[in-house]
Amino acid sequence: MFLTKEEEKIYNGEYGEILETCMNLLVSLGDIYGAEKLIPISSAQVSGVSYKTIGEKGLEFLKDMSNSNIKVSVPTTLNPAGMDLDKYVELGFPKEFAKKQLEVIECFKKMSIEIGCTCTPYLSGNVPIFGSHISWAESSAVSYANSIIGARTNREGGPSALASAILGKTPYYGYHLDENRIPTHIIEVDAEITKLSDYGALGSIVGKIVKNGVPYFKFKKLDIDDVSSYKSYKLKGLGASLAASGGVALYHVENITPEAKIVMGKIEESNYKEIEKITITDDDIKNEYESLNSAECPDLICIGCPHCSLEEITEVVDFILKNNLNKNNRFKCDLWICTSIHIKSIADRMGYTDIIENAGGKIVCDTCMVVAPVEDMGYKNIATNSGKAAKYLPNFCNSNVIYGDTIDILKKGI
Numbered sequence: 001m002f003l004t005k006e007e008e009k010i011y012n013g014e015y016g017e018i019l020e021t022c023m024n025l026l027v028s029l030g031d032i033y034g035a036e037k038l039i040p041i042s043s044a045q046v047s048g049v050s051y052k053t054i055g056e057k058g059l060e061f062l063k064d065m066s067n068s069n070i071k072v073s074v075p076t077t078l079n080p081a082g083m084d085l086d087k088y089v090e091l092g093f094p095k096e097f098a099k100k101q102l103e104v105i106e107c108f109k110k111m112s113i114e115i116g117c118t119c120t121p122y123l124s125g126n127v128p129i130f131g132s133h134i135s136w137a138e139s140s141a142v143s144y145a146n147s148i149i150g151a152r153t154n155r156e157g158g159p160s161a162l163a164s165a166i167l168g169k170t171p172y173y174g175y176h177l178d179e180n181r182i183p184t185h186i187i188e189v190d191a192e193i194t195k196l197s198d199y200g201a202l203g204s205i206v207g208k209i210v211k212n213g214v215p216y217f218k219f220k221k222l223d224i225d226d227v228s229s230y231k232s233y234k235l236k237g238l239g240a241s242l243a244a245s246g247g248v249a250l251y252h253v254e255n256i257t258p259e260a261k262i263v264m265g266k267i268e269e270s271n272y273k274e275i276e277k278i279t280i281t282d283d284d285i286k287n288e289y290e291s292l293n294s295a296e297c298p299d300l301i302c303i304g305c306p307h308c309s310l311e312e313i314t315e316v317v318d319f320i321l322k323n324n325l326n327k328n329n330r331f332k333c334d335l336w337i338c339t340s341i342h343i344k345s346i347a348d349r350m351g352y353t354d355i356i357e358n359a360g361g362k363i364v365c366d367t368c369m370v371v372a373p374v375e376d377m378g379y380k381n382i383a384t385n386s387g388k389a390a391k392y393l394p395n396f397c398n399s400n401v402i403y404g405d406t407i408d409i410l411k412k413g414i
């Protein structure tokens with residue numbers, strides 16, 4: 001891989017061991033994937049934040065990095081941690097876990113990384129522009145950035161995103177290149193897809209089929225208003241599910257996503273006929289719902305995977321008001337609405353947090369049902385409206401899953 005003189009100096013350790021390690025990591029990745037050079041990035045998003053996922057070894061690594069006084073060189077945000085950084089005592093997070101988690105956060109803070117821990121950085125200020133190169137690690141955020149925004153990132157791991165954040169560069173390969181953004185599969189959706197959980201089920205099916213391919217969706221019936229603007233959370237759910245059940249980092253939706261027209265033009269020039277076509281029917285969706293469900297009664301209802309937008313919180317508030325839930329008539333099981341501290345501050349001002357808390361629910365920031373130690377907090381049956389969470393909960397948290405749309409799972413709690 002070509003390196004500039006300055007990059008060579010870093011590679012050879014002339015600026016110290018930490019920068020050398022970072023450069024070695026990026027060059028190794030570049031060599032493996034055939035990158036010709038490094039390119040500048042406009043932002044980074046780093047995963048490997050929950051103490052549950054990184055453990056003691058990860059914490060030691062971060063302590064070594066942060067003690068060297070190294071700082072990130074581009075705007076960098078963090079993925080969810082293992083607990084709400086403000087309300088961890090009130091929510092009953094284990095004491096020892098909380099202590100370790102705070103140490104992890106301190107390391108990132110020392111490196112000048114913004115500690116608003118969220119998997120939806122694009123709703124909280126880390127918003128790349130179309131065509132910009134970034135280095136993001138959270139798979140659902142990667143999918144959103146590539147697909148809905150048209151920015152360019154590979155599915156980075158925690159260490160490579162951190163190395164990129166520090167050096168401000170990433171190897172030029174994969175989804176940074178035009179040729180890897182061309183669809184590999186055409187998905188004809190001949191099913192009624194309206195609710196968020198329908199999109200999750202669709203993503204779950206298609207991810208398994210295309211693995212790390214690039215699906216191009218053609219919906220037979222799609223209300224554009226239902227997935228655009230504020231309601232793009234439905235596509236956020238689709239992307240998260242695609243990334244969790246397969247390794248999808250980029251998808252296109254006809255007439256919706258910014259590169260759909262461009263990439264389709266490129267296919268027609270070459271060999272549209274040879275691209276694999278898959279049809280998804282109502283029966284496929286129904287079967288996927290069944291396969292994602294493994295329980296009936298939740299002890300925790302969890303909404304916000306990926307982290308909730310204000311629109312999704314509003315839907316919960318409307319449900320609470322409509323069903324007269326309040327201090328005297330509360331949810332019969334725990335309810336977590338997972339979001340970022342940024343979105344929660346607006347929910348506070350709107351009065352939504354009070355309404356949810358009066359009904360017995362909690363707006364939980366900085367974490368989620370997958371990366372929090374929910375299995376150690378006594379939760380066994382978790383209701384979710386997220387295809388990604390439904391996929392991960394059995395393995396990561398040893399939980400049974402009740403999968404359904406927002407209103408359906410909220411009804412299970414009253």
Ligand code: F3S
Nearest residue numbers: 119140305306368370
């Ligand atoms: Fe975000 Fe946790 Fe889901 S990190 S995408 S809410 S598994």
